[in-house]
Amino acid sequence: MYKEPKALIVHKKKWGEYCLFGIQTEKIANLAQPGQFIMVRTNDSLHPLLRRPISIHSVQDGTLEIYFQQAGTGTRLLSQKKEGEHLDIIGPLGKGFRLESSPERQNVALIGGGRGIAPLYFLARKLRDLLVPIRIYYGGKTIEDIPLRQKFEEENFEILLSTDDGSFGFKGIVTALFQASLQEFFPSRIFACGPEAMMEKIAQIAREKDIYAEFSLEAYMGCGFGACWGCVRKIKNGTKEEWQKICEEGPVFAGEQIIWQEEEEFL
Amino acid sequence: MIDLSIDLGFLKLKNPVLTASGTFGYGVEFSPFLDLNKLGGVVVKGLYFNARPGNPPPRLVETASGLINAIGLQGIGVKRFSEEILPQLKGYDTALIVNVCGEDDEEYAAVVEYLDKQEGIAAYELNISCPNTKREGRCPALSPDTTYAVVRLVKKTSSRPVITKLSPNVTDIVEIALSAQEAGSDGLALANTFLAMAIDTDKQTPKLANVFGGLSGPAIKPLTLRMVYQVAQRVHIPIVGIGGIVSGNDALEYMIAGASAIEVGTANFVDPESTEKIIRDLEVYCRKNGIEKIEQIIGSLKV
Numbered sequence: 001m002y003k004e005p006k007a008l009i010v011h012k013k014k015w016g017e018y019c020l021f022g023i024q025t026e027k028i029a030n031l032a033q034p035g036q037f038i039m040v041r042t043n044d045s046l047h048p049l050l051r052r053p054i055s056i057h058s059v060q061d062g063t064l065e066i067y068f069q070q071a072g073t074g075t076r077l078l079s080q081k082k083e084g085e086h087l088d089i090i091g092p093l094g095k096g097f098r099l100e101s102s103p104e105r106q107n108v109a110l111i112g113g114g115r116g117i118a119p120l121y122f123l124a125r126k127l128r129d130l131l132v133p134i135r136i137y138y139g140g141k142t143i144e145d146i147p148l149r150q151k152f153e154e155e156n157f158e159i160l161l162s163t164d165d166g167s168f169g170f171k172g173i174v175t176a177l178f179q180a181s182l183q184e185f186f187p188s189r190i191f192a193c194g195p196e197a198m199m200e201k202i203a204q205i206a207r208e209k210d211i212y213a214e215f216s217l218e219a220y221m222g223c224g225f226g227a228c229w230g231c232v233r234k235i236k237n238g239t240k241e242e243w244q245k246i247c248e249e250g251p252v253f254a255g256e257q258i259i260w261q262e263e264e265e266f267l
Numbered sequence: 268m269i270d271l272s273i274d275l276g277f278l279k280l281k282n283p284v285l286t287a288s289g290t291f292g293y294g295v296e297f298s299p300f301l302d303l304n305k306l307g308g309v310v311v312k313g314l315y316f317n318a319r320p321g322n323p324p325p326r327l328v329e330t331a332s333g334l335i336n337a338i339g340l341q342g343i344g345v346k347r348f349s350e351e352i353l354p355q356l357k358g359y360d361t362a363l364i365v366n367v368c369g370e371d372d373e374e375y376a377a378v379v380e381y382l383d384k385q386e387g388i389a390a391y392e393l394n395i396s397c398p399n400t401k402r403e404g405r406c407p408a409l410s411p412d413t414t415y416a417v418v419r420l421v422k423k424t425s426s427r428p429v430i431t432k433l434s435p436n437v438t439d440i441v442e443i444a445l446s447a448q449e450a451g452s453d454g455l456a457l458a459n460t461f462l463a464m465a466i467d468t469d470k471q472t473p474k475l476a477n478v479f480g481g482l483s484g485p486a487i488k489p490l491t492l493r494m495v496y497q498v499a500q501r502v503h504i505p506i507v508g509i510g511g512i513v514s515g516n517d518a519l520e521y522m523i524a525g526a527s528a529i530e531v532g533t534a535n536f537v538d539p540e541s542t543e544k545i546i547r548d549l550e551v552y553c554r555k556n557g558i559e560k561i562e563q564i565i566g567s568l569k570v
Binding site (some may be wrong): 001002003032041046048049050051067088090167193219220221222223225226229230231232233242243 | 289290291292295297298300312320321323324325326327328329331332335336338341484485513520533535536537538539540
């Protein structure tokens with residue numbers, strides 16, 4: 001874990017509410033694993049005060065990419081930063097997807113909803129390097145919510161797209177798309193990130209079909225490195241249930257560890 | 268050479284910069300970012316006798332230049348602290364102060380009794396002001412009598428100096444401070460967080476699961492500063508100023524108002540190197556202003 005107070009923004013792309021930065025930070029990039037995150041200061045003043053946790057989207061040659069959605073004041077300010085400006089970041093933080101424990105060369109499904117696609121690009125590249133057959137499911141409310149589709153396609157990943165309103169790809173939620181394709185592509189593992197209700201549904205499918213699944217959870221964080229105990233969630237640890245820190249013990253947890261919270265909104 | 272050391276009477280600090288309990292974990296979390304040896308002291312997260320699960324989430328909400336928390340003092344308890352954390356902190360040359368909590372007076376005494384048998388602790392900070400206990404934010408620090416009783420009991424039990432951390436959620440903090448002093452407290456820490464809340468207007472629900480929590484951060488600095496100044500006029504024991512300190516200048520304001528030392532809290536989350544930067548700021552200030560010994564500025568306010 002490093003603090004990089006002046007990491008240069010080397011490239012930037014923006015699609016509506018979504019934003020992608022390339023940041024030069026050799027130390028953090030070299031250590032980063034898929035599923036980890038960084039804490040970013042969004043401005044130099046005291047409001048907003050806290051750093052924002054942002055998922056690591058990719059890593060290449062000392063450059064780290066982040067992909068995020070404007071969800072409030074902090075991420076809005078962050079999205080206004082320009083190429084050539086600097087970011088104050090801490091990372092890499094948390095525990096990412098567990099690749100080592102997995103059976104090799106068996107089908108893996110990566111499922112991302114909206115901004116939840118962020119860590120799955122890094123993961124997809126890593127899995128491909130390991131020669132694992134992967135398929136990506138990427139969904140959003142409308143075409144506006146899946147701007148990274150081309151990036152995946154350009155790299156020749158097998159990717160299936162869905163939009164709730166049918167403006168692009170499969171019409172419906174991404175979990176329905178995934179469920180519909182289970183017959184022809186049955187994964188031995190699922191890695192997912194997205195809205196709570198989406199992940200809960202996937203966890204349910206995984207349980208029914210006896211598929212190992214991991215999920216990257218989102219939380220408000222005070223510090224991001226385990227000191228404030230602000231980002232806890234109830235997690236099963238053996239037979240016990242306990243408040244665990246998402247920043248330190250997570251953000252990625254195995255499906256069977258997570259206690260799902262009902263959410264009214266879906267995607 | 269500027270002398271940043273502080274003599275509290277009962278404890279010598281290499282500089283006036285400490286970390287505020289609850290914002291610095293058990294200290295070890297910050298070792299990747301800074302050299303703990305440079306700090307005047309480390310005040311670790313509040314300890315009850317037993318491990319505590321803490322409050323359900325959401326536990327945090329950010330407000331204008333501030334942070335409301337309702338962590339609920341999740342923690343590992345004295346035994347695990349002594350066995351797992353203390354050995355890790357032993358090698359550091361900084362004053363280790365343990366923040367002591369209790370659901371009742373006897374628990375405070377039991378925590379101190381247990382820790383008294385452990386080595387490597389410089390002093391206790393008596394947390395009689397945590398607003399997150401079961402009692403709807405009620406705590407001993409809310410009245411002079413309950414303050415007196417718990418400080419007296421702990422002082423009788425403890426072989427180490429006791430700094431009593433007061434609550435700002437009172438009508439007259441001077442009265443409480445005098446009561447702690449009378450009960451034998453060696454020093455005072457002012458102050459804990461301000462009871463506060465925030466509401467989600469879309470859902471019409473509180474933003475914290477606990478409904479309310481404690482407000483910290485730059486938003487509260489002027490409020491606590493006033494309290495430090497008022498209390499410093501009336502007590503003769505040293506005061507540790509806490510509340511919204513993010514810069515050397517903030518620390519200086521507290522010291523000029525009468526604090527002998529300060530604690531940095533929420534700023535540790537924003538910039539984990541804050542404490543080191545504040546120490547450097549203090550040195551620069553002294554050099555610029557021809558101050559050889561930083562103790563000279565304590566209570567130097569000209570009104």
